[in-house]
Amino acid sequence: MSRTWLNTGVSSGFGYEMTKQLLGKGDWVIGTVRNKYMSL
Numbered sequence: 001m002s003r004t005w006l007n008t009g010v011s012s013g014f015g016y017e018m019t020k021q022l023l024g025k026g027d028w029v030i031g032t033v034r035n036k037y038m039s040l
Contacts, residue, residue: 004028 005022009015010031019029 002026002028004030007031009033 003022005027007015007019007022007029008031010019010029011033015031019031022029
């Protein structure tokens with residue numbers, strides 16, 4: 001069963017790594033970034 005997460009600061013650091021892991025296991029992530037040109 002997948003979960004949906006709200007993650008602020010997904011463009012770098014801990015937020016970025018956490019988002020990659022969550023997406024890798026099939027969860028959904030709603031994330032905010034400062035830089036609109038960021039991509040995962």
